[in-house]
Amino acid sequence: MDAKPQNQSAPIIANRPASVVMKLARMGSLHQSRLSFMRVLLRRLKAENWQFRQVEWRIDEQGVGVASYEAIGPERTYTLVAFAHDLPAEQRSDRVIAEAWDATFTLHDGVISQADIARLAANVPRQEAGRISGQEFVLSRANRSVRLFDYVVTCLANGQQPDLREIESVGYLMRTTAVYGSGKFGAADRALWADRPEFAGSFQPELLAVWLIRSFTIDIVEHMARQRAPDRAIRLDPDIRRRIGVGNSTGLGMAPFLINHPALIHAWINARETALTRVRNLPASTAETIDDLAHLAQRALRNAAEWTTDSLYQQNKTAGLRDDLAGLIVYLKKFDPATDYPFDVIYEWGARQLSLEGQEQLVSLLIDSHAALVDDLAATMSANESAYFHIDGSITIGKIKAILDDAYGWVKHINYADDAAIARVWYVSEEKLEPRLGERFHEPIEPFEQPLAPGRDAVAARACLDHWDDAKPIASFLLAHPEHRHIIRRTQIVASLPYAEIQDNTIAAEMRPIDLLRCKLSFFGASKFDPRSDRWLRITMYQGAPFPDELARLDPDDLAYPPLPS
Amino acid sequence: MTITPPPDDARHSSWSLGETAALAIKAARGAGMPWGLADETGFAVSWLHAHGIAGLSALCRYLSWRHNDRLTQWPDHATGDRCYCPIALGTAYLDGALPDSLSINNIREPVLILPFIAKRSGARPVQVNLDQLCLHVSENGVLSRYQDTALLLNQAACTISPAADPPVIPPPMQTQRVASCFYGCVTALQYFAGKTYAPATDESRLAGAGAGLNDND
Incomplete structure (x- = not known):
């Protein structure tokens, strides 16, 4: 079915103006959607039937060594190389000033040779102090979650699955503290790969690396459990495993990006706003579509219910979001599907009734429930x-x-x-x-x-x-x-x-840098924003998403929100 | 400023054009340029390297010389050892503040002006004389066998005129990396870039990045 508006004349509803959208408080309330780059990546990998395999696993009983993973596409192969280290607990820090990590990574262009692994082994563990080459696209590192990593290893070594509540409360086994790309520290310039179809959009090499890092974090806990109890250790249950994402700590290093890339920010926001406008311009809908939207809102509410943070600022926002979503579900259940321009009516109701968190969540839900109408916009989300x-x-x-x-x-x-x-x-x-x-x-x-x-x-x-x-x-x-x-x-x-341009004062006394960070991270596809101060926050990436061995049979977009209890 | 010899592994490292441009921008700013012109410096150095010309060398020499406060602001007259900034003048040329054809004395490190002339000329080459040296420049690169010779000019008169008879030579190879032999230039530019960095204090270490909460959990 062609879901484009029946009315072929000019749309009656225009994009929201920059004076509404480009305010820090609203940008700091954005949520991921199917236009977010992680979801765009997984859709493409699935559609093109990419294959993935662990090529190398030379990790010792202490968890030290090297591993590699290949992502094999229709035209090219990429290799994630992971170096696992034995980091004393006192050296573990998410701060960018850290000089050692539990694991370090690079994404290499092509199948990797032992000579290249040797070259990278001398550089990647040093991160900013080392150099990678034009054959590498990404440089990254991660630390173990003290709360979850040992807990999961112990459970598996004891032959037990970890408690899902413990998994949900953290959301990841390892937290990346930087994912560098685009020419940084010697990596290939974006221009060298920008015309590869698999990297159309934004940050696709970086997010491919993070998705493969997620597999590494699972492999290493299972490896450590086997080392501890070779006879008793079990593997993670796939349904529990899928609730494990990759954490990320992000600070001010990312904040100026939005100001320093004006054309790119326009492309991102414009795609999202255009998607919303297309949905609002649909003249009619069906009871089934409205039901689907209500169902998605229930799953978003579950996601909001699982969203924990110590930040009072975010706690208040998340509490408002839960109320908003509860109100939205009630509204949608009573909503007359025969209403003209139903999604515009729903959007306008939200603009009057909901907090900024709730309004922008509603925008994401409206976009998410209209795949055929919006997915082409993902290709517009890059800029030179x-x-x-x-x-x-x-x-x-x-x-x-x-x-x-x-x-x-x-x-x-x-x-x-x-x-x-x-x-x-x-x-x-x-x-x-x-x-x-x-x-x-x-x-x-x-x-x-x-x-x-x-x-x-x-x-x-x-x-x-x-x-x-x-x-x-x-x-x-x-x-x-x-x-x-x-x-x-x-x-x-x-x-x-x-x-x-952000239409707000970026040097005001009351300005919150985390609003800038959240805006960018929502476009990446992050969830569970957890501000740790007004200047850095933690997020979870790929929580719920399929693993490489599940991609062919699961729909990554359907997994972006947690399932409702059956 | 002291330049330490490259470590062993530097022999194998090269730089992306992106990080080279970023370094040039910071170095230009560190040497006193306004941000908008520092950005143009990044464009110029990146363009030169992409077209096979050692822009980093010219920028290193220029920023070292610039410390001597002998810059002349257009349209004041530059004479003796007083010179024009190639970035400011190149930018003005590209903006259209200067006529298509012109002749200007005393341009410091004149190779740095070539990317701006190239950008303005588009696909149609123009003739650029740097003192006695004749180059043809278009957006495709510098069409001349003497582009390395041009790098040797610290200071020259620059004449831009329509190209009556462009030479028939293949355009220079486009490159995407800055080779390891530029280690010394990179180190020298890092010295200037360092002038844009604020020295850390205990206060800024704690507050500047917003730490304070446990980040190992």
Whole structure:
């Protein structure tokens, strides 16, 4: 069935404007959907019948050694190489300043040779201090979950399955603390693989690596259990195993990404908004479709019920989400399927009745329940930033002023003369070369400020432009004022890509970096966001998803939310 | 600044163009350029290496020289040992703030201006004279047997004019990696990039990344 709108004229409902979507509070409430990159990846691997195999397993009784896994596609093969280490507990830290990990990984382009494994063994365990080559696409590392890893090993060694409640409360055996790609530390530039169909979209090599890492984490607990009790040890039950994902700790290193990749952020948000708009423009539905949506909402409620965090901020949001979903289920059960433009009516009800968490969960559910209508949008979720890099110097100053006044109109609500509006400074620390957030008026860091406050910079450029003749080209202004060049570049990008800019003050005293992180991670497909402060959080990736040996017979999209008890 | 010899394993390592551009941006900023021009420096160095020209070497020399405060801002006249910044001037040329054909004296490290000329010229080569040296430049690269010679020019007059008779030579090979022999340049640029990093304090170690909660559980 063609699920496209019957009405072939222009859609009656337009995309939500950037002034609604690009606010930090809303971006910090986004949820994964079928457009999220992990789900896009698994759909493709399944559709193309990729094969997976463990090629190498040289791990000793202490859990130290090397393993490798091949992902074999229709055209190419990739190899995840895993190095397992014996890390003393006192060295285990999720902080990016750590220098040792329980396991380190790289994704290699092709079938790997022993010579390449030897080369990587000298570098991958050192992570940022080592070098990988143009044959590698990803560099990553992970630490064991103290809460779960030994518990699961002990259970399996005793011949028992672990308690599912214990599994759900953590969600992973290992937590990655960085997944580097795209030319970092010597890895291949994105341009080298961007035209490979298997990597269409965003972050596909990184997420392929993480999915294979998940298999490694299972293999190593089962291996350790066998080492401990060769006669008694059992393997994980597949249904319990599937509830184990890969953890991730993410901090400020990721936060500036959204600001530094304006064309890409536009592509991501635009795909999601376009998907929502297509669903809202459906003129009619059926009782069955509305039932399916209600069923999905019940599974989302189960997911929300399992979502635990020590963060009071997130606890409040999650409690609101549970209430929202309970209310949504009641609403959908009473909903008349004969309603015109039913999904727009449902969306509008949510916009009036639900918290931001609930509204954005509803958006994901509406998208998720219309696969045929939205799945093609996944292919649009990448961007070549360099195509937007060069400034058109011929545009008149009058035109630039007009764009600034329009696209940056939101700055009118911010008084940058107020200390609280410029309280923060984004900087890079000498110690670990990672982004940090500091206090402008309490730390000597202003000279090191990174250009991550577009609103403030737009105000400064606009004031400077006031003294310039509207008829002159912007090139003449830029020659005299190179200090405004970076924001004029953004202005030109935002003029054609409305979702390219976050319409909030990114250096305000009350700004929460975790909102930026959550936005990005939801597009990855993460769930169970667990803020550990206002600047770093933990998530779970691939929880519920099929393993390589199950991909052919299970639907990864159907597993994105936990099943309801039978 | 001291340059330590490369470790043994550096002989086998190479750099991606992406990390090379990122390093060039940070180094340019560390040497005092505004962010917008630092970004253009990343474009220029990446373009040069992609087209087989050692942009990192030119940038290293340029940033070292730039410390001497002998830069001249366009349109002030550059004479004697006072020079124009090749990035600022190249950017102005690409923006269209300067005419298609022009002649300017005293451009420092003039190879760094070539990517901007190439971008503006598109597929149609233009002739670029750096002092006596004649190059043809288009978005496909620098069509000349003398591109390495051009690297030897610390300072030159630059004349851009329509190419009457472009040479018939194959365009230079496009590359995607920066070879291990640039270890010294990378180390030198890391020195400038380091000027953009804030020294750590106990306070920033704890608060800057938001630690404080147990992360080993």
